[in-house]
Amino acid sequence: MDSWELRQKFLLYFNASGHDVVPSASLIPAGDPTLLFTNAGMVPFKDIFLGAEKTSRKRAVSIQKCVRAGGKHNDLDRVGFTRRHHTFFEMMGNFSFGDYFKRDAISFAWNFLTRELGMDRRHLWVTVYREDDEAEHLWREVTDILPERIVRLGEKDNFWQMGDTGPCGPCSEILVDQGEEFSCGSPDCKVGCDCDRYLEIWNLVFMQYDRNADGVLSPLPRPSIDTGMGLERLSAVVQGKHSNFETDLFMPLIRTIQSHSRVPYEEGQGSLDHAYRVVADHLRSSVFLLHEGIAPSNEGRGHVLRRIIRRALLFGRELGLPHPILPVLAESVARMMEKPYPEIGTSLSRVQDVLRMEEGRFHQTLESGLPLVQEMLRTLEKKQEKVFPGEMLFLLHDTHGFPLDIVEDAARMQGILLDYKGFEEKMEEQRERGRSSWTGKKEEFPLSSDRLPRAVEFHGYEKSSLQGDVVLLLNGKNEVKEVHAGEDVLVVLDKTVFYPEGGGQVGDVGDLIGPFGYIRVRGAKKPYPGWIVLTGKVVSGKVAVGETVDQHVDEEARQGAERHHTATHLLHAALRTVLGDQVRQAGSLVSPDRLRFDFTYPQPVSPENLLAVEALVNGWIFRNAAVDAREMEKSKALDMGALAFFDEKYGDRVRVVQVPGTSVELCGGTHVRSTGQIGSFLILQETGVAAGIRRIEAISGPLAYQKSVAWRQELKDIRGLLEAGTTPLEEKVRFILRENAVFQKEIQSLKARLFALEEKHSRKEFLEVEGHRLVVMHFVLDDPRELRVRMDAIKAGITSGAVLLIGESVDKLAFLGWTSPDLGETFPISSWVKTLAADVGGRGGGKPSWAEGGGPKPENVANFLQSAKNRLEEAFRSRFHMTGPLSGRIG
């Protein structure tokens, strides 16, 4: 019986007994931030069980796709090494919401297994909770189970709870005895043993209590049923397979992998079969997670996904899988799962794209990190040590982004443990660095939040000038009644038009004019909800608590900020249009003179896409749509599809800023009235700010215009300098560069030829002893590198001997010495270069047969040169045991 048939039978069976067939919910739990992924069949019904969601539905049946990886129940590193662990699995379950209870749950389950699937009751066992007499009684009453097959177990195995508080209750599990050959062989092997003989296949949870914060259980008014049976397990049992991986849910995929591998799959017996299981399992979860729109990243769900993908690749390497392989395997997964999940086929090509990218990226990471790991392991082996140093772990993680579980996998094979403690210490240092660099900039507000009698009214959305009464004054950190000229102050008014820093938008600047003094406002903040505090400096006179002041926001600055804020929304929308919905805001700065927008995206944005984004934003600006900003119910805003990515605590009423047809976002900032006011939008640069996060900086309005004027002027100036006339500038520059390169080369080769020629025709003095030649020469030159070229020319004519060249420039002498290979040991020129350089107060060195040196020019150069020559010749002669002068000339 294949898995498709099992699915059908299960759904039909329960549907026939009044259960609604509910399609599998998303792997991303809706509205549940505590949960990384849907990891059990009941997750989509959690709110119903908790009583938070009302439903008229009484019974449901589902086959829920689940992912278990990361978070508390992390089996990731076991997957592949067992027959049963998966990161992705499907949970079949029937549910009763205050409808039927234990009796029906037991009889439904029993009948499905024995009648629908035809299982032999002699192979079935059940466990019940130690104190649950009722359950045991019902098993005896409503089923024909052999009574001695009912086993009682404790809380660990048979009591279920969702959390520390809330619904909970005993459960009852159905097990299949697979027979002796599945046993671990231990004499204690019985129900409850971890081995595969007694395989748990179905867990029936009887939700009957509510646990309060003190741990006290009280009966639920409407007890419920939640059951779960893994499709993979059931398939293995029904198909008589030893392992879930041998079933039709995996085998086609494993066969695909095998067709690309050098190592055969041996049905659980091969030494690399675990790698097959890892790759197959991880591919399934990757395809489904990617389908949900999760992208590989460095945090949260994306991080788990990245680890899964990368682990698959690592084990793929063991199998010698080619690269890129994931897109191919993803297709195989899609083909297998299309029948129950048709939507998987439609997203396949996008999923393949992401996989291909991630695979390439991982290969780079591996190639830089693996040699380091292997070298470390070799060193440890040599030293007979069994602990992988934490410092090295940190280096791998911090610098190379190398996944540590991969290090662990590699180390395990040598019986080496990882020093996680040392690693954590390094990590903590790193965090401390991050924190200290940050907290230095965060200023504490000196007053407590209850010092303000009532919330400051904000009128900045409608106007830019207003009168207000001074409620609080601070001079530095002290609360005062009065402030005076020259003081830096904090001011709180009863109502204000100054926008306080928030949502990325910087605070307004402007002026406060009181009856006796004048304050220049540099910014505004909200240290606590309801507060708006102006920071500034008293320019003249004095200002006191209780006075009424005229407030004027600097309108030019404000308008600049508004242009950039609306432009930010348009940019966000454009990025999502061009790059896809995976783009999420990750930070934003809106100031009068620029905007900075950080967003999630795994790679640099291509120049073409950047142009497209810029064009799109400008198009929206030219269309001059009215910007609509208004308050509304939060739920209504979310229904409109408003983007709300910041974790700010939005109240029930939220402000929604909308550019019709383009962008809807929750936003407390100030905006232009219509997009046309932005004028124009210019991206200045796109950079990376962290792994998976890109940053765009841009300007708008008059600034964009001024920038383009400046660029034009710059181009014009360059054109003038280059005398480009009407030639395209790029062409002209290329021409000049090319010409320059040709000149350089020409000069070089001309010099070489010139020196060769000089060499040939010069009356070069040399000393020859026993067929060995010594040449000492002196040149005036402006580039010491010239000596090398001359050396090439001179040494070309010498088969055995030594050459010392002395170059004289304005204030320095340079030495270059060479000895033919046969004399390298006998007459090491390096010692001469060293000596002579030292004589003029410099230094030198190199290899015996090639040395360079130099130093300041001595006062009497001619004398120095002559004496150097004499000394060298003397040494050369005595070295080769000759006395008479045998110097000659080539003329």
Added chain:
RNA sequence: GGGGGGUUAGCUCAGUUGGGAGAGCGUCAGGAUCGCACCCUGAAGGUCAGGGGUUCAAAUCCCCUACCCUCCA
């Protein structure tokens, strides 16, 4: 915002206490072959990311900048 690492020929990368810029692949030419692949010989191809400093001498050491990777906040 704060760390760590990287940038060398068209591509992939070596380059040891600072001392003549390299390899493989690719390109081009010649050879060999009926022809192709392979093979043999040779050549072209480099502001060692950019700038500054230290030094007699910097791809190499130090500082700054740009870009890329990565971690922390």
